[in-house]
Amino acid sequence: MSLHKKIWLTLALLLFSFSTGGLAESQSPLKTLDTGQFITKKWKVIDGFRSAKFGMSEKQVMRAIAKDFKVPKNKIERLVTPLYKTTVLIIHLPKLMEIGGPADIVYVLGYKSKKLVQVNVDWGKGVSDNFTAEKIITLLSYLRTHFMKNRYKEGIVLNAKASDTRTIVFRGQDLKDRMILLYLDYPKPKELEDKKETGSDLKLILSYFQSVENPDHFK
Numbered sequence: 001m002s003l004h005k006k007i008w009l010t011l012a013l014l015l016f017s018f019s020t021g022g023l024a025e026s027q028s029p030l031k032t033l034d035t036g037q038f039i040t041k042k043w044k045v046i047d048g049f050r051s052a053k054f055g056m057s058e059k060q061v062m063r064a065i066a067k068d069f070k071v072p073k074n075k076i077e078r079l080v081t082p083l084y085k086t087t088v089l090i091i092h093l094p095k096l097m098e099i100g101g102p103a104d105i106v107y108v109l110g111y112k113s114k115k116l117v118q119v120n121v122d123w124g125k126g127v128s129d130n131f132t133a134e135k136i137i138t139l140l141s142y143l144r145t146h147f148m149k150n151r152y153k154e155g156i157v158l159n160a161k162a163s164d165t166r167t168i169v170f171r172g173q174d175l176k177d178r179m180i181l182l183y184l185d186y187p188k189p190k191e192l193e194d195k196k197e198t199g200s201d202l203k204l205i206l207s208y209f210q211s212v213e214n215p216d217h218f219k
Contacts, residue, residue: 044150046178046208049119052107054178054210056116058087061107065091069105084217085111096121100139102128110216117210124203125185136184136202143182143206144170153177164188169204179209 048054051064065071069091077090087109096103104127108118123139124131144158152172160168162183170182185203209215 041149041151044147044152044172044174044180046174046176046180048116049105049107049121049208052116052119054116058089058109058114061089061109061116065089065107069093081217084215086117086217087114092127099135099142101131101135111218113216115216117216119208121206122203123205125201126203131202133202136204140169140182140184140204147172147180147182173212177211177213179207179212181205181207181209 048056050068052061052068053064056064062073062076065076066073071091071093075091077092078087079090080087089107089109091105093103093105095101096105100123102123104120104122106120106122107116108120109115110117124136147170148158150172152174155173157168157171160171162168165188166183166185168181168183171179173179183205185205187201
């Protein structure tokens with residue numbers, strides 16, 4: 001078996017190994033081994049990303065970026081999206097965490113409110129050419145496990161195939177309907193046959209949304 005087929009098989013087994021039974025269990029009270037008492041996971045509060053909180057102005061987000069990552073203002077890329085007319089602030093980090101490697105963080109300011117409404121964290125394709133399948137397996141496993149430590153509203157999604165090239169690794173909402181979405185984009189299996197490097201075509205995206213039902217963008 002070729003290397004790229006082994007990597008693809010590993011990804012497939014990882015992404016679809018969890019059943020809906022595990023999903024239901026994650027939302028139920030847990031019984032401790034020492035006392036036998038039931039404990040409940042804490043509700044997840046999705047209010048932004050690190051020091052950048054939903055509802056902050058552009059200047060406040062700039063200050064949050066400086067506080068969290070020591071990135072100066074002249075290193076922050078700013079642009080207005082042509083379709084949604086939202087303002088985005090983009091920073092490029094050589095390392096966001098101990099795992100995962102380089103990452104781009106995109107802060108989205110609403111079209112009308114001019115306040116922070118969404119944050120995206122991107123790894124892989126378009127960010128780094130050295131992003132391997134092994135790194136993505138480690139990273140998405142870590143993030144998924146981390147998010148499952150909390151409690152969410154009913155209807156969370158875990159390892160759901162959205163299309164031939166996308167899998168939703170995790171999706172959950174807090175009590176105010178703010179959302180975390182973690183998904184993996186990848187080529188179709190047939191397209192991998194002619195590629196020597198599989199990891200370079202993988203992309204992992206983590207998004208935090210203030211509102212999915214009523215997005216603040218140009219319509």
